Amino acid sequence: MQSIADIFLFLLETYMRKKRTTIYDIAEKLNLTASCVSRALNNSNYVSEKTRALVLKTAAELNYKRNILATNLRNGHSKTIGIVVPRINQNFFSNIIAGIEEATYEKDYNLVICQSNEEHEKEVKCINTLINQQVDCIVISISADGHDYQHLKNVIDHGIQLIQFDRVVDELETLKVINDNEQASLEAVSHMIEQGYGRIALLEGPQHLSIFKQRKAGYLAALKKYNLPVIHELIVKNAWTKELGAKATRKLLSLSNPPDAVFASTSDFSALGVLEVATDIGFKVPEQLGICGYSNEAFTEITSPSITTIDQYSFFMGKTIANLYFEEMNIKEIAIQPKTISIKPNLIIRSSTSKKSTETK
Amino acid sequence: MQSIADIFLFLLETYMRKKRTTIYDIAEKLNLTASCVSRALNNSNYVSEKTRALVLKTAAELNYKRNILATNLRNGHSKTIGIVVPRINQNFFSNIIAGIEEATYEKDYNLVICQSNEEHEKEVKCINTLINQQVDCIVISISADGHDYQHLKNVIDHGIQLIQFDRVVDELETLKVINDNEQASLEAVSHMIEQGYGRIALLEGPQHLSIFKQRKAGYLAALKKYNLPVIHELIVKNAWTKELGAKATRKLLSLSNPPDAVFASTSDFSALGVLEVATDIGFKVPEQLGICGYSNEAFTEITSPSITTIDQYSFFMGKTIANLYFEEMNIKEIAIQPKTISIKPNLIIRSSTSKKSTETK
DNA sequence: TTGTATGCGTTATCAC
DNA sequence: GTGATAACGCATACAA
Numbered sequence: 001m002q003s004i005a006d007i008f009l010f011l012l013e014t015y016m017r018k019k020r021t022t023i024y025d026i027a028e029k030l031n032l033t034a035s036c037v038s039r040a041l042n043n044s045n046y047v048s049e050k051t052r053a054l055v056l057k058t059a060a061e062l063n064y065k066r067n068i069l070a071t072n073l074r075n076g077h078s079k080t081i082g083i084v085v086p087r088i089n090q091n092f093f094s095n096i097i098a099g100i101e102e103a104t105y106e107k108d109y110n111l112v113i114c115q116s117n118e119e120h121e122k123e124v125k126c127i128n129t130l131i132n133q134q135v136d137c138i139v140i141s142i143s144a145d146g147h148d149y150q151h152l153k154n155v156i157d158h159g160i161q162l163i164q165f166d167r168v169v170d171e172l173e174t175l176k177v178i179n180d181n182e183q184a185s186l187e188a189v190s191h192m193i194e195q196g197y198g199r200i201a202l203l204e205g206p207q208h209l210s211i212f213k214q215r216k217a218g219y220l221a222a223l224k225k226y227n228l229p230v231i232h233e234l235i236v237k238n239a240w241t242k243e244l245g246a247k248a249t250r251k252l253l254s255l256s257n258p259p260d261a262v263f264a265s266t267s268d269f270s271a272l273g274v275l276e277v278a279t280d281i282g283f284k285v286p287e288q289l290g291i292c293g294y295s296n297e298a299f300t301e302i303t304s305p306s307i308t309t310i311d312q313y314s315f316f317m318g319k320t321i322a323n324l325y326f327e328e329m330n331i332k333e334i335a336i337q338p339k340t341i342s343i344k345p346n347l348i349i350r351s352s353t354s355k356k357s358t359e360t361k
Numbered sequence: 362m363q364s365i366a367d368i369f370l371f372l373l374e375t376y377m378r379k380k381r382t383t384i385y386d387i388a389e390k391l392n393l394t395a396s397c398v399s400r401a402l403n404n405s406n407y408v409s410e411k412t413r414a415l416v417l418k419t420a421a422e423l424n425y426k427r428n429i430l431a432t433n434l435r436n437g438h439s440k441t442i443g444i445v446v447p448r449i450n451q452n453f454f455s456n457i458i459a460g461i462e463e464a465t466y467e468k469d470y471n472l473v474i475c476q477s478n479e480e481h482e483k484e485v486k487c488i489n490t491l492i493n494q495q496v497d498c499i500v501i502s503i504s505a506d507g508h509d510y511q512h513l514k515n516v517i518d519h520g521i522q523l524i525q526f527d528r529v530v531d532e533l534e535t536l537k538v539i540n541d542n543e544q545a546s547l548e549a550v551s552h553m554i555e556q557g558y559g560r561i562a563l564l565e566g567p568q569h570l571s572i573f574k575q576r577k578a579g580y581l582a583a584l585k586k587y588n589l590p591v592i593h594e595l596i597v598k599n600a601w602t603k604e605l606g607a608k609a610t611r612k613l614l615s616l617s618n619p620p621d622a623v624f625a626s627t628s629d630f631s632a633l634g635v636l637e638v639a640t641d642i643g644f645k646v647p648e649q650l651g652i653c654g655y656s657n658e659a660f661t662e663i664t665s666p667s668i669t670t671i672d673q674y675s676f677f678m679g680k681t682i683a684n685l686y687f688e689e690m691n692i693k694e695i696a697i698q699p700k701t702i703s704i705k706p707n708l709i710i711r712s713s714t715s716k717k718s719t720e721t722k
Numbered sequence: 723t724t725g726t727a728t729g730c731g732t733t734a735t736c737a738c
Numbered sequence: 739g740t741g742a743t744a745a746c747g748c749a750t751a752c753a754a
Contacts, residue, residue: 020519022747033725038749048723063518068493069434070747073730078430088458094450101476110490113474115462129471132429157424158381272663299660302633383731394741399733409739431731434746726753731746738741 021062029058041066072134080110081325082130084140086118091297092314093141096165099318100139107326120146127151137161137325142169144206161328163321170210173338175328177321181211184310184345185218186225188292189263191347193226195355197261197290201252203239205266215265215294234259245270249277261290261353268293268300271307275352291352305351312345382423390419402427433495441471442686443491445501447479452658453675454502457526460679461500468687481507488512498522498686503530505567522689524682531571534699536689538682542572545671545706546579547586549653550624552708554587556716558622558651562613564600564635566627576626576655595620601627606634614642622651622714629654629661632668636713652713666712673706
């Protein structure tokens with residue numbers, strides 16, 4: 001009975017579970033101990049060059065691959081950075097990820113990427129998964145529909161470095177990498193005013209997210225700077241998808257005194273909604289209606305007319321995030337100082353706001 | 362001397378390394394053993410309901426999070442799927458990822474995502490990292506510039522399930538999920554012919570990748586079906602980025618006998634290049650030049666005119682990939698049977714090929 | 723320079 | 739139903 005099971009197990013071992021070679025296998029072959037092999041593999045100084053060479057050679061022969069699971073368990077970290085974004089298929093976020101990747105690539109860090117789909121519940125689950133995974137750092141731009149940040153506090157309580165970017169929770173004292181949204185919005189709206197637009201509508205995002213508050217502040221600051229009145233019927237709440245932008249535009253353009261420009265502070269997607277509706281209804285862009293979006297999505301360049309927008313240097317931002325982590329990692333302070341890095345975005349002027357110039361391409 | 366070090370370590374422990382609670386902490390508090398706690402946490406049947414409830418309650422109180430590293434080390438797998446794609450910020454790939462994510466979400470699988478940036482060397486490194494990470498499965502669409510597939514064989518040798526999708530290596534006997542590229546291309550080109558286009562150019566991709574071979578075969582099949590001649594000067598090699606598509610178009614449109622349509626079999630990006638150049642030069646689309654792309658990128662809907670393209674059901678494809686893995690995972694065969702799932706893509710007819718209909722929106 | 727012993731946090735397999 | 743123990747693969751303090 002026993003022997004049959006043995007034979008079965010032997011077959012299993014042999015044919016199925018191609019067993020990975022471990023440092024013990026190498027040690028055995030070389031009449032060494034595992035610890036010595038381990039040292040050789042880890043560039044320790046306490047191994048003779050001869051032994052090291054031998055170990056390396058044998059490791060290659062046996063197709064040895066270090067078991068990172070064991071290494072990480074032993075070391076208490078995973079050399080992994082978790083990233084939580086609302087959606088990876090938005091230009092801004094995929095560039096952030098690409099930037100982080102470039103900076104972490106040579107340092108042998110892994111990226112685990114999660115999408116929250118803008119759902120708070122999913123975001124919480126992502127965070128928990130990442131904590132379980134023992135990631136060393138969590139990089140997050142929070143989803144729009146959540147007001148409870150217990151899960152983020154939880155990250156900190158687990159001793160995991162937390163870096164917020166773009167959509168950050170102000171109250172939480174963490175590392176932050178953001179754009180200077182207010183300044184950028186001020187510039188964008190100022191530009192529109194200088195182009196001759198006087199009744200500029202604002203599509204605003206959820207005001208519990210500071211980025212949208214800041215963009216609104218920039219809008220208001222520009223009006224104030226040029227002594228223009230704040231017209232409340234031109235400020236539309238929560239117009240931050242293409243559909244909501246389109247809906248808002250239909251309403252705005254049917255006003256008895258419609259706006260002559262729209263600052264879609266929420267995203268280029270809402271700006272696209274504006275453009276489509278305006279074109280449909282017969283409003284000429286930029287002559288009768290100026291449009292400015294936010295984020296420099298790839299499509300803003302190929303619409304007709306092309307859309308003025310704000311580039312957030314997202315790739316650079318990603319690199320900044322990664323480097324910030326590596327810097328802070330080396331600081332052995334008792335308490336990590338919260339720190340905020342602000343990146344100045346860049347206004348890209350295109351056709352959709354070029355009222356003065358005659359060329360409309 | 363010893364005591365000073367002790368005190369230092371104590372301080373370290375206390376103030377810095379917020380130690381995670383383990384099953385031992387729970388066991389201690391409840392006067393149980395770790396193994397019993399473990400069982401309670403794992404829905405084992407060999408625990409009294411009372412104990413289980415107690416353990417669960419205490420775990421929550423102590424903010425216990427299971428250490429997946431340890432679990433995985435113990436179990437010999439990581440419940441992780443590695444994905445290697447050329448770029449995550451292309452619609453097709455981000456949808457694939459989203460589809461895989463949806464299917465793996467409830468099964469508590471993690472996704473580790475790598476970009477090869479179309480570079481073979483980077484792809485090899487990604488693969489090695491994923492092998493090190495002990496992923497259970499690697500899902501890959503190979504980069505364009507590689508001809509050596511040793512790294513993929515290495516995956517198989519490590520007993521890791523390998524699933525290829527879209528751009529697959531035919532010779533490698535693995536699980537594959539692909540589109541029926543030939544059929545889709547046949548339909549697309551047939552549609553163009555039926556619209557009245559007679560001199561249809563082909564922008565082809567690297568022919569060592571089977572997907573591009575298949576698309577070319579579909580193009581040729583359509584010509585044959587309608588008894589149209591194959592005109593070699595209308596077939597352009599390696600025109601598979603926007604820039605290369607633009608370059609090819611400039612050349613094509615300056616021929617003494619230029620094409621009246623272009624099938625950009627490589628991607629919508631190359632199709633966009635075609636559209637921009639054609640518009641620049643003054644060729645009317647679709648009246649003088651029909652254009653068909655491939656992949657249904659989001660922007661194809663908002664160009665003017667909108668671009669006819671082929672939707673690959675990428676999201677569904679992602680789900681198919683994940684489900685294929687879960688199915689095969691349960692088969693305990695000695696050798697896994699290679700299997701190919703082919704998904705029929707969908708031709709989306711838009712303005713850029715609508716020569717017959719008068720509405721050009 | 724090498725070997726010995728121990729632990730990282732979990733889970734499987736016993737025995738009780 | 740619960741407890742004791744070993745093992746997953748690796749890395750380090752310590753002894754030799």
